[in-house]
Amino acid sequence: MKLIAKMKWVPALGVAVFLNAPGFVNMVRAADAVAKEPLVLELPAPTLKGTPEQLPEGPNIEPNSDKPRPAFLAPNGVKNVALGKTVTSSVKPFTGDVEQLTDGKKEAMDFDTVEMKKGTQWIQVDLGAPYALEAIAIWHDHRYIQVMHDVIIQASDDPEFKTGVTTLYNNDTDNTSGLGIGTDREYFERHFGRVFDAKGVKARYVRGYTKGSNLSALNCWQEIEIYALPAK
Ligand SMILES: [Ca+2]
Ligand SMILES: [Ca+2]
Structure with missing residues (x-):
């Protein structure tokens, strides 16, 4: 069967993937990268x-902010x-x-x-x-x-x-x-x-x-x- 011939077992993923599927490369990369949150x-x-009224400032000082930084x-x-x-x-x-x-x-x-x-x-x-x-x-x-x-x-x-x-x-x-x-x-x-x-x-x-x-x-x-x- 032609379809089977184009499949490959990927041990890291524990699944078979279609080698000719456009998302294949991305799928493997996503599995390699650690998920973050x-x-x-x-x-x-x-x-x-x-x-305080007088805060230090300058190119090497981040401006003061009461907002949190991005997570x-x-x-x-x-x-x-x-x-x-x-x-x-x-x-x-x-x-x-x-x-x-x-x-x-x-x-x-x-x-x-x-x-x-x-x-x-x-x-x-x-x-x-x-x-x-x-x-x-x-x-x-x-x-x-x-x-x-x-x-x-x-x-x-x-x-x-x-x-x-x-x-x-x-x-x-x-x-x-x-x-x-x-x-x-x-x-x-x-x-x-x-x-x-x-x-x-x-x-x-x-x-x-x-x-x-x-x-x-x-x-x-x-x-x-x-x-x-x-x-x-
Ligand atoms: Ca110093
Ligand atoms: Ca403490």
Whole structure:
């Protein structure tokens, strides 16, 4: 039969497809690509402190907006694998404890904010095992509408971050933190948090740097969520 001769069994799809069907190539591509859906975050309430009259502006600062950014598309099945995981930091906080960075709480309140001294400081999450990282959501400090300086996010399998480091975001355009000149922009902290594309990088550790903000020399953190799939 002529029709049978033009069919081919495609194991990946678990079906036979018509080789002469115009949609064949597209069908195979769609099966290869991972299905994605908008990443839904549990958002805290917006700050009650209002918007300062004088906001920083410039070509390297995204304009402040009370509208959320377009939803991040993450592969189906990602989970926040950072929840409850161990966090360490470059210096001991003087307010709060780094455990609070993965406790799921991120309201615009003093008791949900961990504060560390000035200078370039980092926090680091140990996921306990490598994962395929897809998206990282961060709330540094949305008690105030402000921009954090030198937001640098890195992933590695080395807890010392000396080898195999992938930089996922870097807005240190003047390299004052010494990790290389960043090309990303500064942005305003809002209750939406900020979602960074982790690009499927496989890593066990995630490190986030800051160097104060336009309002304060201190380094503040509220929550970090790491959406990932099991590493293959
Ligand atoms: Ca928290
Ligand atoms: Ca800088």
